[in-house]
Amino acid sequence: MSLVVYVAAGVCTLTAALLLRRPRRNPLTVSTCAAIALGALVFVCSAPLTLAAVNDLTGIPNFGAPLTYSVLSAYSCSLLILLVNWRGGSRARVRRMVLRCVAAYSALIVAIVVLFVLADARTERLRDLDTYYANTPYVREMVVLYLLGHSAATLAMCGVCVRWSHEVTGLLRTGLRLIVLGVLLDVLGFQATKYTAITARWTGHDLDFLSTTVAPPMASLGALTFSVGFVLPRLLPALAAQRRGLRDHRRLGPLWSRVRPASTAPEPPDAWWQLPLERLQWREVSIHDALLSLAPYFDERVRERALGDALGAGRPAHEARIAAEAVMLADAARRAAAQEPPLAAPSRHRLHATEVPGTGGLVELATALARSPLAATDPDGTVSAPSPG
Template structure:
């Protein structure tokens, strides 16, 4: 069982670390302060990871040995679980948004309810007689023990209230939104229902069975832990998906465009004077793409004195005669002119006396779309060979 909960804790911790990584601003610095939604999301996911870490039998044994108190890991885990329940509600409040004062008031209410609940869990454990260490079946073993019985019921009720509230809010909110947000809410609902049925109902059933004199401990020791892990992962995915997926898609597109600009960069990159950024293996694809875009524009500006209008016109006429559209013909002609200019620059020839004054399509449109079209045209063109690295006077 320790392996299952450790794996869940690791996945949750990784999700929090990825989410908390603050993006760089256009000036290359990280944003000064993360927003409350990011903070509450990371806190909730991190608490979930810590709960799983503390609930593993190996961790419980280590905590008990370290403190010298049998079953000290129980109030620690149950207190953290109660804090995790509170953090889920706070996350939902921040995610739903609204006037700042209203959000702050609801957050304080959650803390006012769950704070004393955590204290009660600790106090009840201190008052109870729990001298026999139980690492996997504490809930059922002490189901009839005064103090421990109330502590177990209290932490389960606190967690149940939070999960039921999450389901209600997600169902109501899901009717108002669409897209990724709705998909995230659906994942949270499914994870919450798994928690209710797979974790809480099995715990309640096992404890109630002990009260009735029966033994259904396997529900608490074998069914509940993996179901809780699966439920937490699904809920975390629901919270993280709407926030990370758009950024992931953006990075994927940046990586794709960076690769598609390769033919153009290989052709003109040797004349670029743009300062290279510090190479970092963790540099985001969007940052790499931005630098390549700037460097290519700088290279095209450097090659402008070598642009031959006659080459462009001949290539344009040939492309139109070949049945290409006006736009495709223009891009192909500009690609031929750039290839010829790069060859002259690589051969250290003198700039043209009357270079072309035609504006490139790639410089007229925003974004990388124009440069990508130019790069693809160069990749398809057989005109010119890839130049080797060299230098040229701007």
Template sequence: MAAFLLALAAILLRRPRTTPRSPLTVATRATAFIAAVCFFWSAPVTLAAVNHATGIPNVGAPLTYSSISAFSCSLIILLIQWRGGPKERIRRMVRMTVVVYGTLIIAIVALFSLADARTERLTDLDTYYANTPYMREMIALYLMGHLTSTIILSAVCLKWARDEVTGLLRVGLRLILAGLLLDALGFTLTKVTAVVARWLGYDLDVLSTTVAPPAAALGGLIYSAGFVLPRLGSAAAAERQSLAAYRALQPLWSAVKDVATAPKAEPTWWQLWWQLPSSRLYLLEANIRDALLQLTAHCDQRVGHSTYAAAVERGERHERARIASEEAMIIDGIRRASGKGDGPADPPEKFRITIDLVELANTVHRLH
């Protein structure tokens, strides 16, 4: 489970170089990473290794409980960022969440340092030390913190689900609710029941040691998928658009790549196969714009003036006439650079390329 969540965090780290780093993206990655840390710390093998390395019996317990509390905090922050709203309100809620759970983590560490827990317990620490001073309070605190986050998340998701949400967002909310329900009933409730049973003199340790761990893993997997699915869906849609634009630009690139002034260094297939379509599009647009800038010397401003005048005469608006003028000069420049033009060009002193490249590529495709 930890390996899966780390792989998920690694996938989320990949982003096009032109994509800005958003708080939602950071929160999503952080949540996946912290979830992986939780499952890593809670593994008996890890607990035994940490206890042995530090020489402190059960020191892995506050590490595990602190990571669970940090995960609860990150889930709330992720939902706050996902829900959106005024930036100041989001920042205030995030700060409050961090303060509350930061205080909880400090209390967990402090209570463990005060407790007498010399007998190492790798799988049943919650119930074994349920009646031990300070350990009892530490266990109750982390369970309360996790249960609180589950209640908050469930309430917000239920309220949000009543709104008009569709598509992957609705699917994601349902997955989150299903995962939270499984976590609340299968992990938190069983842990609380086992601990309370110990307080009352009964032994229901099997709930804590056998039922809770797989329920936590499955619940975490389900609601993690609920958070990530809409993000991956929107990213996939953006990549599909980038792929469509990349293919649409191929006629334009074919027209300019063989021009003498165009850049000759074209990425090879083994440099491109692993890249996202958005990254490929970025490289292709950069090459095309570089080629078009170098074609400025072959552009004829007389062609632009005549095209602009004709467009205005037809009743075209100023912006459309300017675009038509720019497009005509570029196409004429490609012809002249290829040796197909008539007479010397009269290049403009300043020529800024503002036309949409896909629109230009469609025109080039029609002409050919």
């Protein structure tokens, strides 16, 4: 069982780290990460190996139980805080609701600790403490309290998500439905089985397997589904943007290799942790800097001749313009690489790539540069372009 919960904790921790890796952090993101991280901590604390280690470290039999219940209560509180931030509202209202949640669950945690101190639980139980001590004064109340606190938070979360899922579409609706599914797995697979096993003990029956065998994996599955529901609508668009950034970064390769010697921008840090969008931003800035450096070498006669050839070949006006600009740029790069003097009257034509925001124009220019036979690279590394005269 320890392996199952440790894996669940690892996955939850990874999702929280992915959310925090995003550059924009707001209260909703922070509260989401806090909830997922506390969920991971619950799994770590509830593993039998962890419980045994905590008990040995403190020298108190079953000390890991109130620790786990307290962390679970903090996790339940984080779910309610997440709901408050998700609903939004004025800062004063959000702050007031958050403080109420913290106060209520802080009191619950204090009650759990006090009840454990008052209880007589000297026999160490790593897997079945809830049912083994189900009829023991104070332990009984402690177990019921932590379950009720967790139930209140998850049912509130489920209700809000069900109502909201009818009002939204797309990834957000999918995420909300996954959250509801995760909560239902927790309610039916973890909470209901715990309640049933404990009630069975109260009535003189033995259904301990529900608490020891069924509840832990169902809780893990519910938490993983719950986490995916939160992460999916927040990370999937970001992942798609990073994928587009990687694609554009590669497509700008031919343009960057051609103009790189003319760029005076500082070299980007070659760090493994840089995301594709960050690399793309560096390349975009460097290319624009190189285009500015090559502007004195832009020959209008080269551009006009290439434009006439492209239009004569039946190419659309926009495509012909980009192709002509690619030829002019290739010629300018050749002149600059050969250390020729700038033109006395360089072209005043403004490249399309500098007129549009983003990398779309640069990608078009790079594609035309790679495809144009007039801008092909000679074996000696220079660029073939028609002579201006």
